Amino acid sequence: MNTLASPNLIMRIGAPISVMLAALLALVIVGCALLAGWLAPYDPTDLSTFELINAEIPPAFTADGDSRFLLGTDNQGRDLLSAMMYGARVSIAIGGGAVLLAASIGVFLGLIAGYFGGRIDALIMRIGDVILSFPTILLALLVSGIARALFPQAGTAEWAPLILICAIAIHEWVQYARTVRAATMVETAKDYVKAVKVIGLPGRRIMLRHILPNVMGPVLVIATINLAAAVLTEATLSFLGVGMPPTYPSLGTLIRIGNEFVFSGIWWIALFPALTLVLLVLAVNVVGDWLRDRFNPKLRVKR
């Protein structure tokens, strides 16, 4: 048996079937979210289209269902499927934004800490340690609370995503910084870095051009795994009421709205968004774990 010589591209990636399925699932959810503007039957952000008479209609496949609303409607008469597609888009955008911001800050500070060492290193890493001593949610609540107190418009649909991205990234960057710092220290001791130091290149250029490409592998892996965590944090914050407003719901907001009605027998508003969230996070985690093992030379099985 010889997988390397196989012409089939899917076989050549060499991922187990579970990872393939997870990747497919993640692609479907992300695809639906990105194309929500075209795929969704209604625009859930346009309040003028809501009819209270359509409120709380169960999913189409139940006895009382309405074929116009595949997964039913919420308490305002909003189509749940459309709201979920838009909601997933918001969740993924905020999660992705938080990961990008956290990775940028973390890689930047990690490079500086690892390259220069000494006091700069101690300062950056101790700040990171202090931040890590707060629970993610507590810190995010603190940030969004302060933002809302300072800027009255912070709760609006335009500003809330930015606040959320910052609130999540402020905790997540530390992990990137620690990883990049360790990798940078290893690379800095290598002869190729010494060689460019002897040539006389400035530290900025050595870090960005010579060291950075060599430390990016682990960063990409952490980013994938953190994407799932960031989406979850966003959902938690929205569920707690400090995230996206009900007029522009994310998956977390939808779950919060649904939560109020669960005991009145209106189960679908909470269930479907929750299921989507679970599947998305699971799929991304499975792919991320596989990537981590694949890029970790210590776990790579010898031929």
Added chain:
Amino acid sequence: MSNRQPPVLEIDNLRVEYPLANGGLFTAVENASLIIQPGEIHALVGESGAGKTTIGNAVMGLLEKPGRIASGSIHIGGKLLDPTSGSADGVVLGRDVGAVFQDPMTSLNPLFTVESQLTETLRTHLKMDRAASRVRALELMKAVGIPEPERRLKAYPHQLSGGQRQRVVIAAALSCDPTLVVADEPTTALDVSVQAQILKLLRDLADNRRIGILLVTHNMGVVAQIADRVTIMHRGKVVESGPTAEVLRHPKAEYAKALIGAVPRIDMRLDRFPVVGEEAKGRAADAREAIRAKAFRADATIDGSEILSVENLCVDYVTSGLIPGSKGHRFRAVDNVSFKVRSGEVFGLVGESGCGKTTIANVVAGLVKPTSGRVLYQGKPVAGEGGIRRVGPLRQAIQMIFQDPYSSLNSRIRIGSILAEPILFYRLAPSRAEAESDVAQLIEAVGLDADSAGRYAHAFSGGQRQRLSIARALGARPRLIVCDEPTSSLDVSVQAQILNLLKDLRDATGLTLLLISHDLAVVRQMCDRIAVMKSGKLVEEAAAEALFQSPQHPYTQELLSLVPTLDRIRGETEVA
């Protein structure tokens, strides 16, 4: 030697194959045969990839998985080794075959004491009880000549020196009275003085205990000193085999001649190293001429004036304590060293590992700050007291070549971009196209094809990478190049090529070289003047010929007497 006993090892027409991922077959060893009688040391030599370690592993049943013995046979003590299981009837690895590996740092488990590692084998194979095995362990420690054996038994591997650790490994290999010991590069990781002791120990074991030893090595000097017979391998094939003196003095095969010729001689100075294969000529010479023309600046003087001066240099390494703010342990790596390097010469700095020579290289290159003392380049202080910041031409002037060719080139950047870095940074070429042609010239000057620029480092062998490292150092148009063990991780034939290249570049461009090495023969071949270092101090400085003909300091004399060389061949007195 009597033939009443069966030979301890008999390999007949051995062929070892590794199936490849693409369905092909790699033949690591082809038709290899050798016989070892009791009390005989048989050396297996060759360059990396020659298949010598593969034979050692096949004998010990340690072939890595897809590899297999395809044909031929191995008899240990007259018993056939089963090619599939890698074991022979009644022959037990660890009891009848002892193994000594290259790196004594990793072949002992750091978490257990020497005693528990030695007694473990005895208890497993000989079913000894605790008390008996302890007595035996003590005997073994005495047999391999470890001082204070009772105390050392209780020690952990990190508390022993490299030489003592290798002795413990040998003691473990001997623990069950093996008839055969496979020693794979047993002294490569050790200093000359320790190497001499270990080699003597191995020779004594063969003579007194009648153990047959299969010695895998790449060092011809080691072979000359202790081996009875030698087998030379090249690309999996045996090219020559016979008594040591005969093979080393009168090699018949072309490859054997070239390999032995490439070994740097310590007894006399040659103009160039004889090399295996042809060297790049014409184009390389043109490229070097062009580089010389460009590099020649107004401040360049090749008149033998002083270019580098190291004055009272001291470097301390401080290990920080566990409690922040507490003073850690202070270690003086370089202790009050002074020397001067003249323009256009090759200055050698030799010493054993840990003597501080690499630290000096790093200080001169500006990578480490001295604790006290200073370094002057053309009269200007560039490190230490009153040191000015190295910018512009001052920074360009001193470049460095590193020991490990595998870590000295960035694997994520194309060779062309790596070499262009100094040219673009110092604006040595007016345009990007000019920079590219300069890079092509540099690559040709070190004897590679100009189209190498588009490839990444992994496409090159160790020797080629070292050539590229040299090209990078030349790119900044330096006056002085610090070479830190430039050839110690290369095969002899490649070493000869690299050393020839450095010589030629020196002649063609008027460079000054500061050559750091532990290999006295290399230093003798390359250097005009030599300084010998011992534990951070400079013990002797002299012109190369004077140093080798009449060494003044006892340490230098000792070093010179210990180097295994081709001119002291074992058994030659009996033959002659």
